[in-house]
Amino acid sequence: MRRPIMAANWKMYKTPTETRAFFDKFKPLVANSTHCEIVICPPFVDLPAAIDACHGTHIQIGGQNLFWAKEGAYTGEISADMLKAAGSKSVIVAHSERRQYFGETDESGNKKIVAALESGLTPIYCVGEKLHERESAKTNHVLETQCLGGTANLTPEQFSRIVIAYEPIWAIGTGKVATPEIAADAHRCIRAQIRKKFGSEAAAACRILYGGSVKPDNIRGLMAQPEIDGALVGGASLDANSFASIVNF
Numbered sequence: 001m002r003r004p005i006m007a008a009n010w011k012m013y014k015t016p017t018e019t020r021a022f023f024d025k026f027k028p029l030v031a032n033s034t035h036c037e038i039v040i041c042p043p044f045v046d047l048p049a050a051i052d053a054c055h056g057t058h059i060q061i062g063g064q065n066l067f068w069a070k071e072g073a074y075t076g077e078i079s080a081d082m083l084k085a086a087g088s089k090s091v092i093v094a095h096s097e098r099r100q101y102f103g104e105t106d107e108s109g110n111k112k113i114v115a116a117l118e119s120g121l122t123p124i125y126c127v128g129e130k131l132h133e134r135e136s137a138k139t140n141h142v143l144e145t146q147c148l149g150g151t152a153n154l155t156p157e158q159f160s161r162i163v164i165a166y167e168p169i170w171a172i173g174t175g176k177v178a179t180p181e182i183a184a185d186a187h188r189c190i191r192a193q194i195r196k197k198f199g200s201e202a203a204a205a206c207r208i209l210y211g212g213s214v215k216p217d218n219i220r221g222l223m224a225q226p227e228i229d230g231a232l233v234g235g236a237s238l239d240a241n242s243f244a245s246i247v248n249f
C-alpha cells in the first residue's frame with residue numbers, strides 16, 4: 001500500500017557537467033524500474049541540468065533545502081516557489097547536516113515543511129538521534145520530539161503529503177548502517193507518534209525512509225522490513241551503477 005521511494009541526496013557533490021554524465025548512465029539502468037519512486041536531490045546549481053536530463057522519464061528531482069519566505073532580502077536562500085518553478089517535486093528538510101552545521105531546528109523545519117507544502121512540493125523531513133542519545137536510551141524521546149516539532153500545527157491533509165526520513169546520525173557517512181531491526185524499531189516509534197497525533201490511517205499511509213550508509217549490499221535486508229518504505233542515500237547515490245543497484249534491489 002505504501003509505494004517505496006528511493007531518494008538520492010547528493011549533498012555538495014557534482015557540477016552540471018557531472019550531473020549530465022550521471023544521468024546519461026543512470027537513466028537506462030532504471031528505465032524499467034517502476035516499482036518505486038525515484039527522487040534525486042542535487043545541489044541547486046545542478047537542478048536545471050538534472051530536470052532537463054529527466055524530462056519525460058519517471059525520475060523526479062528535488063531540492064536539498066529551502067527557505068520558508070516567499071521571496072525577499074535573504075541572501076543565498078532559495079524559496080519553495082523557486083524550486084517548484086525550476087521543476088522540483090520534493091525537497092529535503094532539516095537534514096542532520098543542516099541541523100548540525102547551519103543551526104536548523106524542529107521549529108525551522110516545521111516552517112520549511114509548511115512553505116514546501118504551500119508550493120506543492122513534497123517535504124522529506126529528516127529525524128534521527130546522535131550516538132550518545134542512542135547509548136543513553138534517549139532515541140525514542142528524540143524521535144518523538146523531532147516528529148512532534150516538525151509536524152506542529154500541520155492539518156491531517158498537510159501531513160498526508162509529507163515523507164519522513166529516519167537517519168540515525170551515527171550511521172550517516174560512517175559506513176555503520178543501522179541493522180534492519182534497529183531501523184525498523186525506530187520506524188515503529190515514529191509511526192506510533194504519527195498514530196497518536198494524526199490517527200491510524202495517517203500512520204499506516206505515511207512513508208518512512210531509512211537513511212545512513214545505505215549501500216547496494218545492505219538495501220535488501222533493510223527493504224525486507226515492512227516498516228521501511230525506501231531509502232535516502234548519500235554517498236552511494238553519487239555513482240550511477242551503485243544507485244541503480246539500490247533502486248533495483
Ligand code: PGA
Binds near residue numbers: 214233
Ligand atoms: P550516507 O548519507 O548514505 O552517505 O550515509 C545519507 C544522508 O545523509 O542522507
